[in-house]
Amino acid sequence: MHEHWNDNNFDDFPVAMAYVPWQKFERLCEDLEKGYCAGTIFPELDKPFTGRRCV
Numbered sequence: 001m002h003e004h005w006n007d008n009n010f011d012d013f014p015v016a017m018a019y020v021p022w023q024k025f026e027r028l029c030e031d032l033e034k035g036y037c038a039g040t041i042f043p044e045l046d047k048p049f050t051g052r053r054c055v
Contacts, residue, residue, distance in 0.1 A: 029035030029043055038046050 023044065025042070026044060029038075029041045032041055035041035035043075035046075038048075040046055
């Protein structure tokens with residue numbers, strides 16, 4: 001019998017691999033309020049989503 005994903009049998013799932021590039025701290029946002037609204041006070045990490053919807 002095939003087990004369902006919600007049976008919590010995690011041994012059947014492969015281990016994930018992640019790629020995390022090295023980051024170099026350069027500076028903080030000059031306007032901290034704007035940084036907090038963007039979700040980060042580090043300008044290098046402010047990467048707005050620019051994708052489009054699938055049609």
